[in-house]
Amino acid sequence: NDDKHQIILQAQAWGSVGEQQTLQPAVAQLKQQLAKLNTEKMADEHTIKFTADSGFNSEVNLEFMAQSGFDTYIADNQFRKRNPLFKASETYETEQEKRRLKRSKGKPRLFTSDDFHYDEATQTCRCPAGNAMWRSGVNVNSHNQQYTRFCGYLKDCKVCPLQQQCMRKPPIKT
Numbered sequence: 001n002d003d004k005h006q007i008i009l010q011a012q013a014w015g016s017v018g019e020q021q022t023l024q025p026a027v028a029q030l031k032q033q034l035a036k037l038n039t040e041k042m043a044d045e046h047t048i049k050f051t052a053d054s055g056f057n058s059e060v061n062l063e064f065m066a067q068s069g070f071d072t073y074i075a076d077n078q079f080r081k082r083n084p085l086f087k088a089s090e091t092y093e094t095e096q097e098k099r100r101l102k103r104s105k106g107k108p109r110l111f112t113s114d115d116f117h118y119d120e121a122t123q124t125c126r127c128p129a130g131n132a133m134w135r136s137g138v139n140v141n142s143h144n145q146q147y148t149r150f151c152g153y154l155k156d157c158k159v160c161p162l163q164q165q166c167m168r169k170p171p172i173k174t
Contacts, residue, residue: 009033019055024064049073059144108165116150125150129162 010030014022054075065072080086117126125133137149
């Protein structure tokens, strides 16, 4: 261990798209490297700092690293969404939209859940075009949160002028 120069002890290229599932194997390899070093200075793992970029940030990984014994720093992947300075920044939003349009080759932005009108009292939902939707799932679990899922009626969606912003693929003609 080189306290002055903070040497990187583990780095790996993984052949997968998502980084989140590679954190735990990387930590296991790091622990093997540390065991090989077997120096007295390394006895206290709390002195070892572990850093990772936001691609590794997930609730599972944060819990895992909390139990690892390392002093862990993983970049927050939701920072810009929560920071009011970025959220209200017209420049940031404009740049995000330009990048999104470039990536999507000019296709219109898909609607988000914020674009739909949910009535909690009646447990009903209307799409951005104003059409009623049917409840297709209750207590649906996703990312440790529960949701109620709604779907549009095919008869409405087939002829909807907002279809490109709502559906990834056009409806199947029957």
